[in-house]
Structure formats: C-alpha cells, structure tokens
Amino acid sequence: MPGLEDLYREIILDHYRSPRNRGELESPPAVRVEGFNPLCGDEIVVTLDVEDGVLADIKIAGTGCSISQSSASLMSAAVKGKPLAEVRELIATFKGMMSIHESTLPADGQGGATVEAPEPEAIDVDALGELAALQGVVKFPVRIKCATLSWNTLTQGLDDSGVSA
Amino acid sequence: MADVTTAADAPIDGATLAKDFPLLSREVHGRRITYLDSAASSQRPTAVLDAMRVYDETTHANVHRGVYAIAEEATRQFEAARTNVGRFIGAPVPAREVVFTKNATEALNLIAHSWGRTHLAPGDVVVLTEMEHHANIVPWHMLAAERGIELRWLPVDDDGRLVLDDLEQVLDGAKLLGVTCMSNVLGTLNPIAELATAAHDAGAIIVADACQSVPHLPTDVAALGVDLLAFSAHKMLGPTGIGVLWGREELLESLPPFLGGGEMILDVRKDGFTPNDIPWRFEAGTPPITQAVGLGAAVDYLRAVGMDAVRAHEIALTGYAMEALVERFGDDIRIFGPPEPEARGGVLSFAFRDVHPHDISQILDEYGVCVRAGHHCAKPLMRRLGVNATARASFALYNDEHDVDTLVDALDAAGRFFS
Numbered sequence: 154m155p156g157l158e159d160l161y162r163e164i165i166l167d168h169y170r171s172p173r174n175r176g177e178l179e180s181p182p183a184v185r186v187e188g189f190n191p192l193c194g195d196e197i198v199v200t201l202d203v204e205d206g207v208l209a210d211i212k213i214a215g216t217g218c219s220i221s222q223s224s225a226s227l228m229s230a231a232v233k234g235k236p237l238a239e240v241r242e243l244i245a246t247f248k249g250m251m252s253i254h255e256s257t258l259p260a261d262g263q264g265g266a267t268v269e270a271p272e273p274e275a276i277d278v279d280a281l282g283e284l285a286a287l288q289g290v291v292k293f294p295v296r297i298k299c300a301t302l303s304w305n306t307l308t309q310g311l312d313d314s315g316v317s318a
Numbered sequence: 319m320a321d322v323t324t325a326a327d328a329p330i331d332g333a334t335l336a337k338d339f340p341l342l343s344r345e346v347h348g349r350r351i352t353y354l355d356s357a358a359s360s361q362r363p364t365a366v367l368d369a370m371r372v373y374d375e376t377t378h379a380n381v382h383r384g385v386y387a388i389a390e391e392a393t394r395q396f397e398a399a400r401t402n403v404g405r406f407i408g409a410p411v412p413a414r415e416v417v418f419t420k421n422a423t424e425a426l427n428l429i430a431h432s433w434g435r436t437h438l439a440p441g442d443v444v445v446l447t448e449m450e451h452h453a454n455i456v457p458w459h460m461l462a463a464e465r466g467i468e469l470r471w472l473p474v475d476d477d478g479r480l481v482l483d484d485l486e487q488v489l490d491g492a493k494l495l496g497v498t499c500m501s502n503v504l505g506t507l508n509p510i511a512e513l514a515t516a517a518h519d520a521g522a523i524i525v526a527d528a529c530q531s532v533p534h535l536p537t538d539v540a541a542l543g544v545d546l547l548a549f550s551a552h553k554m555l556g557p558t559g560i561g562v563l564w565g566r567e568e569l570l571e572s573l574p575p576f577l578g579g580g581e582m583i584l585d586v587r588k589d590g591f592t593p594n595d596i597p598w599r600f601e602a603g604t605p606p607i608t609q610a611v612g613l614g615a616a617v618d619y620l621r622a623v624g625m626d627a628v629r630a631h632e633i634a635l636t637g638y639a640m641e642a643l644v645e646r647f648g649d650d651i652r653i654f655g656p657p658e659p660e661a662r663g664g665v666l667s668f669a670f671r672d673v674h675p676h677d678i679s680q681i682l683d684e685y686g687v688c689v690r691a692g693h694h695c696a697k698p699l700m701r702r703l704g705v706n707a708t709a710r711a712s713f714a715l716y717n718d719e720h721d722v723d724t725l726v727d728a729l730d731a732a733g734r735f736f737s
Binding site for chain 1: 674675676677680681684691692693697700706707735736
C-alpha cells in the first residue's frame with residue numbers, strides 16, 4: 154500500500170499553504186475558464202493572457218483540496234511566460250505522467266480493456282521539474298482527477314483563446 | 319433470525335451486532351475497519367448474504383412465468399419479500415402498493431415520468447426543498463425543461479432546518495411537493511406529517527424521499543400521510559440493485575406504466591397493449607429477484623433488532639459524537655445541521671479547520687476510518703451552506719462509541735498533518 158508521504162510531498166504541501174499566482178486577471182481581455190470536479194465539488198477558475206504566442210500571465214482562483222490546489226499552483230509557476238508550444242508540450246507530459254497507472258491497470262467496467270497512454274519511458278519526468286512531486290498521486294487513483302483539474306481547465310482556456318500553438 | 323443476538327427493541331450494543339456483518343471484521347491499512355459511511359451504503363449481515371446465496375443455490379428461476387416447482391417457489395419468495403417490505407413501512411395494502419425498482423433514484427424518476435407526464439402542464443408548480451438529493455431534483459428539472467413547469471424551493475435555515483414560515487404561500491397552486499424525510503447531509507428530520515397536511519390542503523400530492531429514514535427509524539406511511547415514498551435496499555442492510563416505490567393504492571392505479579416490456583402488460587397486440595395491474599405495471603422486464611429476497615431478509619433483521627432500538631441507539635451515538643468532536647476540537651470543527659441529536663438522524667457533516675474534506679478523508683483512510691467527502695449529491699444545499707464539500711460520518715446499528723473515538727483520534731491526526 155502506498156503511504157501518505159507518496160501523496161503529500163513537501164513541495165505539494167508548500168504550494169497548498171502558499172499558492173502561487175492566486176487570483177483572477179481582468180477578463181476581458183484575459184480568457185477566463187471554470188473547471189469542475191463533479192466527484193468532490195471542487196471548482197477552479199483559470200484566467201490567462203496570451204500575447205504574441207506566449208502565455209504572458211496566468212492566475213488561479215477557486216477552492217479545492219491540497220492536491221488540486223497545489224497542482225494548480227505548480228502549473229501556474231511552470232507555464233507562466235512560456236511559449237504556447239512549450240505549454241502544450243508540458244500539459245501533454247504532465248497528463249502522461251498522470252495516466253501511467255491507467256495503462257497498467259484494467260480500466261473499471263471495460264472488461265479489462267486498457268486506456269491509451271504514453272509508454273512510461275516515453276515520459277520525460279525530469280522535464281517536469283517540481284511538478285514531478287505530483288507523481289505519487291497516480292498511486293491514489295481517485296485523486297488523479299484532483300491533480301488534472303487545473304491542467305484540463307488550462308487546456309480549455311488555450312483552446313478558447315483562439316491562438317493555436 | 320439466527321444471528322440477531324438481542325431481543326426486539328432491547329438496547330443495542332453496536333459491537334455485538336457488528337459481529338453479524340462479515341465485512342466489519344476486515345482490516346484496512348493494517349487496522350480494523352471503522353465504517354462510517356452507511357448513509358452512502360450500509361454493510362450486509364450474514365443473514366442477508368445467506369438468504370441470497372440459498373435462493374441462488376436452491377430456488378432460482380424467473381418469476382411469474384414457469385409452472386414448475388422452483389419457478390413457483392421463486393415467485394412466492396419474490397412476492398413474499400414485497401409484502402414483507404410493505405408491512406415494514408406500514409403500507410395498508412402491502413401486496414399491491416410496493417413497486418420494486420432498480421434503486422430509489424429510479425423510483426423518483428418513475429414518479430416524474432408516470433405522474434408528472436400525466437398531471438403537469440406548462441406553468442404548473444412543483445415544490446422541492448433546498449436540502450433534496452439530486453435524485454429528487456434532476457428528474458423535475460428534466461420535466462421542467464420538457465413541459466415548462468415551474469420549480470419552487472422551500473429554503474433551509476442556518477441550523478439546517480426547513481423554513482416553513484411561508485409554506486402556505488409556496489404551496490399555493492402547487493401540484494406536487496417533493497421532500498426528503500431526512501437530509502443525507504444534515505441529518506435533519508423533516509416534519510413530514512405536517513408537510514403532508516399542508517400539501518393536501520393546497521391540493522398537491524407529497525412525494526417523500528425516505529432513503530435515509532427507512533433504515534434508521536420506524537416508518538409508517540399511513541401515519542406520515544404521504545402519497546408516494548421511495549427508498550433503496552442497499553442503505554438498509556440489503557443488496558444493491560433494488561429499490562422501492564411505495565404509493566397509495568388508488569394513486570398507483572391511476573398512473574400509466576413507466577418502462578415498457580415484459581411483465582408490465584396484460585396483453586400485447588399489433589395495434590397496442592393493455593397494461594398489467596399494479597404493482598407489476600411498473601416492473602418491466604425480469605426484476606431483481608435475488609435482491610428482493612435479500613431485501614426481505616434485511617427487513618427481517620431490522621425488525622428483529624427493533625426500529626425503536628435502532629433509533630435510540632443512533633440518537634445516543636450521534637449525541638456522543640457531537641460532544642466528543644466539540645470537546646476535542648472546539649471552534650475548529652463546524653457541524654452542520656440541527657444542534658439537538660433528537661432532531662436529526664445519525665449523519666454528521668462537518669468542516670474541520672480549513673482542511674479540505676477530500677484531504678480529511680484521505681488521512682482518515684490511513685486509520686481505517688471510512689467517511690464520505692464531497693457534495694453528497696446535494697449541490698443546491700452545498701451552495702446554501704456556503705461550502706463546496708463537506709466530510710460526512712454516518713452511523714448505523716453496528717457502530718459504537720469506540721468507532722466515534724477512532725474517528726476523533728484520526729481527525730486529530732489529520733489536523734496535525736495539515737497544520
């Protein structure tokens with residue numbers, strides 16, 4: 154059985170207690186997207202400014218558990234000021250890390266079918282920096298949605314911004 | 319009941335009854351399990367598990383069909399379970415007024431479908447309360463979108479009680495009042511008999527969601543004065559896959575079928591069909607037979623323990639838990655719902671410091687303590703309370719003070735972890 158220390162790493166608790174980039178950017182001009190986790194009622198608001206193909210600014214609002222809040226905080230720190238192409242790549246890498254377990258476990262109710270996910274070795278965890286601290290979440294399957302909520306919301310925000318990477 | 323060790327309505331010793339429930343002897347993360355999520359789904363005693371196994375091993379055949387011995391026995395057991403359940407809730411005509419559904423949600427959908435589509439026109443009013451479970455909200459939203467009916471809401475006060483000051487006004491012109499007997503979040507016991515009288519005075523029928531009340535306190539549909547009432551077997555020591563709709567005989571007789579198929583018909587022709595008599599009119603397809611047998615055994619178990627004893631046990635345990643939590647955590651804990659244990663069922667939703675319920679539940683799990691964290695399928699109520707989610711501990715007859723002590727200690731650990 155994985156221990157709590159796998160889930161609640163020190164970096165995660167730090168970002169939970171002192172979230173980075175908290176608040177909302179003025180919208181418009183910022184793109185504003187809300188995300189919901191129907192499982193636990195968590196709500197997240199991502200506001201972002203895209204300028205010249207760069208994610209110039211991002212802020213996170215809403216409420217949630219330590220995993221969803223720290224993931225959002227870590228995400229904001231990782232993507233702020235980055236070119237959109239890099240942001241998209243980071244999203245793909247992070248979501249890849251979060252779906253490792255799905256490729257190795259039978260999916261619920263799918264008669265043993267497995268979910269398409271990148272091969273574990275294809276994911277460059279080193280490229281994730283501090284975000285790698287969230288790796289332990291995959292050992293707690295019900296919490297994966299907490300960790301990916303902000304990332305899915307950001308993806309929707311990028312799509313809504315109408316600027317393709 | 320071979321394994322009920324107390325006489326009916328003798329005081330309950332939770333730890334003794336817990337021995338009747340095999341799952342409660344297992345360990346989680348190296349500790350004895352402390353199961354405090356019976357409001358979501360209860361555990362099953364050996365008597366229920368055995369009844370279903372024996373039926374499956376010796377009697378199973380489809381019901382209402384074959385003329386061979388086991389088919390007749392299966393039918394007899396299935397219909398006996400129906401009558402047994404009906405008697406348990408005081409149904410005046412148990413053999414005709416109890417409809418087996420998939421769960422309480424399906425029972426409530428059945429009402430919205432069969433009653434709603436034949437009794438509601440654009441502009442008609444359905445009254446619900448802010449503390450309803452989504453199962454008693456969404457079917458009415460769906461009907462509102464389809465038929466243009468109006469939904470009105472009875473509000474909830476800061477103590478988690480219904481505000482009934484404007485009841486007459488809210489019910490004015492209403493066709494139906496849908497209300498939970500006991501909130502699955504707050505534990506609040508609603509004054510159903512009073513609401514039934516008010517609804518009938520206004521010319522409305524009353525639908526009661528009894529999922530949380532039937533498993534935990536004596537139920538008498540006639541005394542309550544309701545028209546329709548829904549509950550699920552899996553919250554009352556029975557199996558999943560079967561729920562109950564009880565309805566007054568004349569009302570059920572006036573309703574059209576819900577789902578179409580076998581069993582629910584008297585005759586099918588190329589130009590139409592003739593629906594079957596109640597209750598089978600509402601039971602299209604092969605019903606959950608094994609589960610009905612299990613539900614019947616669950617009712618026998620509850621009856622042998624005695625529902626008055628169950629209620630007394632849970633009031634005492636809820637009072638003990640409320641005191642223990644406040645004593646240990648003071649202002650750091652906020653318990654939602656009425657402050658008096660007698661005004662509520664054994665459901666405790668709480669906020670603990672600023673620790674998110676999901677995180678509380680995660681740490682508690684490490685101590686083998688099972689509590690629910692989330693919105694409990696009651697998002698309008700969550701918005702009223704000003705929270706996204708709560709942690710919820712809920713009790714059943716197999717819990718005792720030791721379970722509460724374990725909860726309090728584990729919560730203390732969660733507080734230290736996130737401080």
